[in-house]
């Protein structure tokens with residue numbers, strides 16, 4: 844049976860791949876392609892974050908009695924907010940075809956996402972696996 848760590852690690856990997864594809868379209872100045880590639884990345888990341896914030900974190904907070912205000916999930920939520928800010932900046936730069944600016948912010952965003960994913964994969968998800976089952980989380984989704 845798939846663990847929470849495995850499933851969400853795959854999603855991190857998928858987001859990273861989509862981001863790399865986007866970056867290569869920017870690198871080659873292919874603005875027509877960069878728009879849909881950007882949206883594919885943002886959709887995947889938002890779906891992943893929504894699952895964490897709306898389903899996984901609340902279930903984890905409930906079972907561990909850790910506060911959503913200052914426990915480990917609070918840090919993760921805060922970092923998600925930072926990604927959303929960076930995404931807005933990139934969206935604007937994409938409209939303006941600002942290649943250099945975009946590459947700088949994109950590099951920052953990828954570095955932040957990688958650090959965030961590392962913390963989730965090495966600490967938070969294994970803790971979730973100790974207390975929760977993936978199948979139960981998906982059953983509770985409706």
Ligand SMILES: [Fe+2]
Nearest residue numbers: 892895919963
């Ligand atoms: Fe996250």
Ligand SMILES: [Fe+2]
Nearest residue numbers: 851895960963
């Ligand atoms: Fe995540």
